[in-house]
Amino acid sequence: MAITSANQLELLQTAEAVAREKMIDPNLVVEAMEESLARAAKSRYGAEMDIRVAIDRKTGRATFTRVRTVVEDEELENYQAEFTVEQAKQYMDSPAVGDTYVEEVPPVEMGRIAAQSAKQVILQKVREAERDRQYEEFKDRAGTIINGLVKREEYGNVIVDVGAGEAILRRNEKIGRESYRPNDRIRVYIKDVRREQRGPQIFLSRTAPEFMAELFKMEVPEIYDGIIEIKAVARDPGSRAKIAVISYDGSIDPVGACVGMRGSRVQAVVNELQGEKIDIIPWNEDQPTFLVNALQPAEVSKVVLDEEAGKIEVVVPEEQLSLAIGRRGQNVRLASQLTGLDIDIMTEEQESARRQAEFELRTKLFMDNLDLDEFFAQLLVSEGFTNLEEVAYVEIDELLVIDGVDEDTANELQARARDVLEARNKAALENARALGVEDSLVEFEGLTPQMIEALAKDDVKTLEDFATCADWELAGGWTTVDGERVKDDGVLEPFDISLEDAQTMIMTARVLLGWVDPAELEADAEEELDGEDADLTEETEA
Template sequence: METSVLYKTELLQVADAVAREKSIERDEVLDAMEQAISKAGRAKYGHEHDIRAEIDRKSGEVHLRRYVEAVEEIENEQTQMILKDAQMRQPGIELGQHIIEDLPPIDLGRIAAQTAKQVIVQKVREAERSRQFKEYQDRVGEVINGIVKRNEFGNVTVDLGRAEAMMRRDETLPRESFRTGDRVRAYIYDVREEQRGPQIFVSRSHPQFMAKLFSQEVPEIYDGIIEIKAVARDPGSRAKIAVISNDSSIDPVGACVGMRGSRVQAVVSELQGEKIDIIPWSPDTATFVVNALAPAEVSKVVLDEEAGRIEVVVPDEQLSLAIGRRGQNVRLASILSGWDIDIMTEEEESRRRQEEIKQRSQMFMDSLDVDDVIAHLLVAEGFTSIEQVGFVPIDEMASIEGFDEDVAEELRARARGFLEEQNRQFEEGRRELGVDDAIAAIAGVTPAMLIKLGESEVKTLDDLADLAGDELVELLGDLAPGLDEANEIIMAARAHWFDDEEAPAAAGAAPAAADAASEAQSEPQAEA
């Protein structure tokens, strides 16, 4: 009796100790013990039986029971019994309920004890992994401190105390090496549940690692007075960080640099000497891109919002500085701003502008049959296409120096005549290529586009509907609209697919309506 009481007490003490050590719930440990004892019971009485163990949470007493279910039809004789027979053994039992038989306590043999131990260890390990996953999935985005446990071919395992994290080789800084026992600071960027348990992935090369370091070093960022808007990194070499102040009295760049550079230097030291450019963020794209290209000076900026590109003109002597070593400066500025940046010198820009003026002037001379003086005047006033000349208001064109209403009217008439002839030729070409009228009727599809589509064997609505928006843009080349407009054209081409789906439903409704009409007509005849 004393041994039994001692055993019960020890069972609860072991459960409490394991729960404290593994930082999991006491009930989870006791559940694992119950499953282990149940498995040992099945090993003794037969694996086909439904045997369950229950540990009293207060006294530690173990109850071992066999469960037999009352059913209408037996599928397993060991775990089921016909309802009529079950009611004879236990009056009042209902379908689906169980007859519960108490079994004598089992004395675990060496093999059974070993099996029970394995089950308990496995269940406790699963509970521990579950606890780790729940704890660390909410900590993604935090900076943690740990100790290097092992380094295998550059992949570092970091001991976080109650869990382990993995830092892959490409997540470390170049030329950075770790030895067992080294302290390391890193950024948690992902926590995933995998077959071998929860995996915590940390990084020192992630852009947000630098942002979090600044948040720790600069109280104004932590308090929300200064906001980090964007970060771009070339890990271990150079980085750019864009900041803005929500308080006009505080300079965001100065606050991040700190007294004599103390704040930024603390971050640089942690990142193994990585050079950091701190840039004031601006809602104006052109201003922000100019700031992002610092220390290079910018002469001119031209935005192409549809293409998401920006052309930057710099003095000839600033070109190498703007591009940076191996294109590093312009690449980081592009990542920081989210724009594709093309850099050219003032000489290249001037040469290109002259070429564009020459080409546009020649286009007007050929299309409108005018001399080079009028063609140059049109280019100088910002006209870039025949369509603009053909449909510009008379008074706007007549206001150009050297033009009057008669000249403006004549130029408009010539432009419209040229466009009509061009569209007639496009129409003939489109029909010769066999492009359907249905494609020509789609809004946004120009006659020139129809020729390009026909040459690329896109001749029916289904041909066009099978394309993706980016495929259409690539196919049309210089004639292509923006991606959003291309997607609208594709969706318009697919509209007939949905009409086809509705047609059978409408066809099914038509006979029903006809039957109803015939019934309505037959009723008066019957009465007559």
């Protein structure tokens, strides 16, 4: 096959036809043809030659050229595509390194194999252009709802025609036991769009919490307009869900707006989600209040929040326990997802028993260590004293408010508590030294003998060991594994060391060791402070 005048225009017509069919730029098809013809020419003239083909976009005429580049003498490797300055002087005036010499070469006759190879190149380029177009079209649509047509089902996964390509709704992204037949219309959420080697992959979902949020945005104009905001969504797909909303207009009730007249708006969402029951809850900045709302319809007696641990204790009446927990723990699980807190639910009787156990434990602590009778020990606990340190170092006036305690008694109590603590400190330090703790760690400010002993048992025996620790290794923390919050125990966690305290001590140790420049720390702190001031200014201006 030769590129003759008879079929020059046919090239352009073919390119335009393919571009229209695949909805891509005709120039991309022409470029693919140029590359395929260049490959065919290389097989005729030699693979080492730099042969290029240019197709005129108006006439369809294909021009074959050979390109040679001027290089330094020592860099000359490919004699067919490169030449030195001296060699170039035969063809060019005043050649310089980097210049190129272009000469036209005769078109090639394409045999059957070359023509087949050219066809494959064109098809590959067209496929790549089609994939790029599909990716560009859908990459910005992630996070939106789309209507599609079911094409087929493969191993429980549904292949959906979304107009410009195919998308996949995986088995675990379907609600319950949904099943679809070819040509069924389906409404889905675009969860992710990824560019992969085999082409762009569009992943759909009907179980994502965001799907429900988008459905409400479609049904509730106030959400679309930004008057009402969806703050959180938690779902047990196909069964039950909770959605937290807040209104920025005092005259609009966010819950009522989402429910709609006679429940019309929420019912439209429920129907789309196969009858999934939806609890619409008012958002509140105060976490305990928000949690009480999230646990509806159960009634809550008391809430105790541990912000540092991200954990909350909820006390409910005995008759409300099963309602608060829900069937198979569904209600409390959804409330936990909605608030981002670990929720521990107990009855009033259980809480009373726990408080009694703590009271007895602290009473025994004071009886055993301060040589007190039960009544006196209970008086201390009743006044809020929880440990020996509080008794030993509290202002004496706080002990004098206890019935029957005069100044002499208060001084005696503090003396006994300090004696016990000193004995404990001495024993802890001796144990730590026996485990091999060095003076560099013992003399480090901020660590008590008990802390040093705990570190030694964890094989932290020098200041260098301490400086290499992470803050969570000392203070403990929480990580999320497979959607569940998992507790990481810290070496110094029993001593109520916070993450901030741990960070400060670790950085101080690194400064003492010369690992960190104090000036850099100050500069970082100033930058952080400036950033916070800038954010505050923006908020004030807004």
